[in-house]
Amino acid sequence: MSRLTRREFTAAAGASAAAFAAPAVAQGKGGRIVVVGGGFGGASAAKYAKMFGGNAVEVTLIEPNKTFYTCPFSNLVLGGLRDIGSIGHGFDAMAKRGVKVVHDSVTGVDHAKKTVTTAGGATIGWDKLILSPGIDFQWGKIKGYDAAAAEKMPHAWKAGPQTVVLRKQLEAMDDGGVVVLAPPGNPFRCPPGPYERASMIAHYLKTKKPKSKVLIVDSKDKFSKMPLFMEGWKKVYGPMIEWIPQKKDGPVTEVDVANNTVITEFGAKHKGAVVNLIPPQKAGDVADIAGVTNKSGWAPVDRRTFASTMQKDVHVIGDASIASPMPKSGFSASSQGKVVAAAAVDALAGKNPADPSFANTCYSLVAPEYGISVAKVYAWQGGKLVGVKGSGGVSPKGAAASFRAEEARYASGWYASIAADIWG
Amino acid sequence: MKLGYGPAAAGLIAAALIAVAPVGALAESSGRNLALSCFSCHGPAGKSPDTIPGIAGKSKAFIVQEMIGFRDGKRKSTVMQRIGKGYSDAEIRALAGYIAGLK
Numbered sequence: 001m002s003r004l005t006r007r008e009f010t011a012a013a014g015a016s017a018a019a020f021a022a023p024a025v026a027q028g029k030g031g032r033i034v035v036v037g038g039g040f041g042g043a044s045a046a047k048y049a050k051m052f053g054g055n056a057v058e059v060t061l062i063e064p065n066k067t068f069y070t071c072p073f074s075n076l077v078l079g080g081l082r083d084i085g086s087i088g089h090g091f092d093a094m095a096k097r098g099v100k101v102v103h104d105s106v107t108g109v110d111h112a113k114k115t116v117t118t119a120g121g122a123t124i125g126w127d128k129l130i131l132s133p134g135i136d137f138q139w140g141k142i143k144g145y146d147a148a149a150a151e152k153m154p155h156a157w158k159a160g161p162q163t164v165v166l167r168k169q170l171e172a173m174d175d176g177g178v179v180v181l182a183p184p185g186n187p188f189r190c191p192p193g194p195y196e197r198a199s200m201i202a203h204y205l206k207t208k209k210p211k212s213k214v215l216i217v218d219s220k221d222k223f224s225k226m227p228l229f230m231e232g233w234k235k236v237y238g239p240m241i242e243w244i245p246q247k248k249d250g251p252v253t254e255v256d257v258a259n260n261t262v263i264t265e266f267g268a269k270h271k272g273a274v275v276n277l278i279p280p281q282k283a284g285d286v287a288d289i290a291g292v293t294n295k296s297g298w299a300p301v302d303r304r305t306f307a308s309t310m311q312k313d314v315h316v317i318g319d320a321s322i323a324s325p326m327p328k329s330g331f332s333a334s335s336q337g338k339v340v341a342a343a344a345v346d347a348l349a350g351k352n353p354a355d356p357s358f359a360n361t362c363y364s365l366v367a368p369e370y371g372i373s374v375a376k377v378y379a380w381q382g383g384k385l386v387g388v389k390g391s392g393g394v395s396p397k398g399a400a401a402s403f404r405a406e407e408a409r410y411a412s413g414w415y416a417s418i419a420a421d422i423w424g
Numbered sequence: 425m426k427l428g429y430g431p432a433a434a435g436l437i438a439a440a441l442i443a444v445a446p447v448g449a450l451a452e453s454s455g456r457n458l459a460l461s462c463f464s465c466h467g468p469a470g471k472s473p474d475t476i477p478g479i480a481g482k483s484k485a486f487i488v489q490e491m492i493g494f495r496d497g498k499r500k501s502t503v504m505q506r507i508g509k510g511y512s513d514a515e516i517r518a519l520a521g522y523i524a525g526l527k
């Protein structure tokens with residue numbers, strides 16, 4: 001743990017008499033926490049670090065976007081159930097809590113000096129650095145697919161402008177067209193996400209362009225909640241959704257952008273009126289810059305506190321980290337963000353952080369009134385992060401329509417709650 | 425909305441300094457870590473803005489009873505049984521104590 005300078009210490013201790021009294025304050029110790037990324041993991045970490053640390057802890061959140069658009073529920077935007085504005089969240093509440101919000105991108109990390117530098121030219125010091133940069137793409141892994149190609153064949157795997165591009169293409173498509181959806185192999189952000197997307201696109205087509213279809217050209221042979229999705233698709237969409245496993249044609253290896261076509265290893269070509277290509281992923285580039293990623297492209301961490309195993313006083317959370325058995329989800333990232341905030345505040349106060357506890361639940365909509373979910377609770381047992389035996393699992397197969405409708409209602413409740421918990 | 429974590433946590437820490445923890449109880453910080461994931465569904469500090477029932481302002485006894493009811497299948501649920509099975513009795517008491525102590 002790094003020491004505060006005498007001047008900073010006095011300032012922190014003086015301020016602590018005001019509004020918040022908290023554990024760190026009681027001990028008269030604190031420090032500077034810098035969080036990189038204002039998404040699910042980072043915004044959770046920043047908000048909770050401020051709540052737990054009070055005035056003894058200076059929390060800075062660095063995020064380039066003034067509005068963060070969530071990937072969760074972006075599939076509902078594609079399906080026409082929501083508009084894009086309803087999945088955007090700002091940082092005013094965060095700033096009001098006393099988190100210093102800096103809209104900028106981190107371009108450098110100096111571990112010796114304990115500073116980050118930004119594209120805007122700022123240098124910001126930290127005692128604890130929390131990185132939650134999400135994902136970037138492994139451009140070049142799919143031949144012909146680059147940032148320019150993504151304007152024509154959107155990935156929409158980061159929400160915002162890409163979501164809008166894909167939605168507009170769906171709206172412009174003639175009835176009778178084929179929407180090709182190409183999900184990547186494991187690991188990737190949000191394992192059930194591509195299949196919820198297929199469902200939401202099919203919902204839109206069924207209501208507006210019923211002669212069209214969704215063709216999933218997968219680079220895997222099975223996927224999250226597969227039996228539940230298959231059951232739902234058959235029931236709601238019939239033959240409208242077709243899924244091709246990778247064992248049939250091989251994984252997608254190439255795109256022909258001019259012809260809106262994806263090409264697989266065994267040479268199969270699938271042309272779409274609309275193509276949604278989800279490329280292979282890695283930790284957000286700033287994790288490479290910070291020197292916290294290994295050859296896998298992701299960041300190894302000590303899963304008790306999500307401290308980097310490669311750099312001191314740096315935590316990596318969310319999609320960028322290797323958090324298995326936890327999946328790469330917004331719920332996981334937020335759960336990690338809160339617990340890691342507590343650990344960082346405790347460490348700055350000279351206390352040993354308590355053992356972690358995490359959870360994840362991913363709701364997916366098969367149709368507006370048809371929700372399914374997968375859940376798990378995670379605990380620190382025997383020096384390892386494990387999924388608690390007997391906990392979690394998926395929604396029951398063959399459940400009544402009323403059960404599916406209730407889970408769809410709770411899915412929107414979850415979205416409102418987690419958004420309020422993070423950005424509210 | 426303003427949450428009262430700071431004062432509540434400080435109060436409990438102070439209490440922990442003078443009180444000897446009963447046998448089988450978990451530390452306050454463990455209760456906190458166990459409870460944090462609940463808020464992703466039940467809203468910040470348990471105050472739900474939408475369709476999932478809120479758990480703010482509920483007593484420790486109520487939360488313990490409900491959690492055990494869900495876990496053991498005595499109360500029907502869509503997801504809470506799957507969540508409840510992730511926690512022991514002692515853990516449920518600790519997280520319920522933390523949630524009930526929030527303002």
Ligand SMILES: Cc1cc2nc3c(=O)[nH]c(=O)nc-3n(C[C@H](O)[C@H](O)[C@H](O)COP(=O)(O)OP(=O)(O)OC[C@H]3O[C@@H](n4cnc5c(N)ncnc54)[C@H](O)[C@@H]3O)c2cc1C
Nearest residue numbers: 037039040041071072106134190286318319329330331333
């Ligand atoms: C279609 C889809 C549906 C999904 N549905 C669900 C769902 O229903 N439930 C669920 O739990 N999860 C869902 N997910 C997964 C979820 O979106 C991610 O797991 C989650 O966003 C991960 O959080 P994170 O903090 O790691 O990254 P993000 O939330 O992506 O946040 C990363 C942030 O870091 C910022 N950043 C990156 N680099 C820098 C830098 N150099 N400097 C400063 N800031 C930087 C970015 O601008 C971004 O705002 C879905 C994903 C997709 C694609």
